[in-house]
Amino acid sequence: MARIRCLHLADLHLGWAPQAWGGREAKRQQERDGLLKKAVDFALDPTSQIQLVLIVGDLFETHNPPLDLVSSVRQELNRLVQAGIKVVTVPGNHDEITYHDSVYRKFGREWPGLLVTNPMPERIGELNLGGTPCFLYSLAYTGGVTRAQELIQDFPCGKEAGIHLAIFHGSLDWAAGERSLPLAARGLAAAGYDYVALGHLHLHQVKTVASTVMVYPGMVEGKNLSDPGTGFFTVVEFGAGLPQVSKIPAAVRAYRQIKLDVTGMSEEQFAGELSETKDPEAVVELVLQGVFAFLPDLTALKEELRPNFYHLEISDETNFLDLELLHSWAEEPTLRGAFLRRMLKRMETANGPREEQVTYLALVKGIAALQRGEGHGNDQV
Known part of the structure; x- marks a missing residue:
């Protein structure tokens, strides 16, 4: 043949x-x-x-x-x-x-x-x-x-x-x-x-x-x-x-996935790590994993990193924020502190992992909203 x-x-x-x-x-x-x-x-x-x-x-x-x-x-x-x-x-x-x-x-x-x-x-x-x-x-x-x-x-x-x-x-x-x-x-x-x-x-x-x-x-x-x-x-x-x-x-546009473990990183270390991550011709998914020691603004982060890639999407697979950090914020005499004290108590009394996860997500969104607001939620109460 x-x-x-x-x-x-x-x-x-x-x-x-x-x-x-x-x-x-x-x-x-x-x-x-x-x-x-x-x-x-x-x-x-x-x-x-x-x-x-x-x-x-x-x-x-x-x-x-x-x-x-x-x-x-x-x-x-x-x-x-x-x-x-x-x-x-x-x-x-x-x-x-x-x-x-x-x-x-x-x-x-x-x-x-x-x-x-x-x-x-x-x-x-x-x-x-x-x-x-x-x-x-x-x-x-x-x-x-x-x-x-x-x-x-x-x-x-x-x-x-x-x-x-x-x-x-x-x-x-x-x-x-x-x-x-x-x-x-x-x-x-x-x-x-x-x-x-x-x-x-x-x-x-x-x-x-x-x-x-x-x-x-x-x-x-x-x-x-x-x-x-x-x-x-x-x-x-x-x-x-x-x-x-x-x-x-084939000569096609590259699709990449970049995984970054944020555990133990300060906000400055996190920013420094991302500043070195560039591929202007690639379509990239940035997957964040581990535990944040600070609360990132992922919407602002995506806008900041956009010029580094042909197209960027960020997937947040991180676990809870550092609980020690949350408890330290909860002791503040501020709106953020009052909000955290109430939400952490709800997490402690949650009826199972599902309710705890839902409460945590509400906690994170609430903190983000306070930080975007005037005074970043630090007005004393």
């Missing part, structure tokens, strides 16, 4: 736009929407030796994306087709074909390459890749037509010599609802596929059952910090033996 290389893409979610990114929302959307061009450039690079590109669902964020985005996507896919690279596109659950105004219904006849539209698993075509026949199997989930209330167990497959390639945007061994297209890994393996190209889950995963390799490439370019992307393209090589899967770094 000749060596065949395939670029396996899924979950690009073109058209997604972030919310509350400090005025960079449109710029970030435009940047993310350029991912397909990067993938096409990679595939067209002679050193990549790509012969087949699979787009396994959720190419778009919605089923009816803006026309200018659709036009640019079709232009990029046509670049592949004109270069002789085969392209297969499968609708997903975000860009579902069910709707009458689905992008795939409106532009199906003009879609570059092979567009999957059948609602149940079937053989959708045969390709010749370097003299090797490649048999394709897939479906496009269609509401009210696709029968997927439970794990799909039965899949078609031929016995001809060549590569048997299944392409599904679905959930492997996870009955998460029919729109997530639940697929049984054993059923896919029993069909005898050489490779199952999957989409839907955003993390890169590889699973081998018997002699069938099943792969989620993951989402290359991140959305928000809870969905940061993989940062690489997934390339599959067919030849002797099982398909070989490799990760090729």
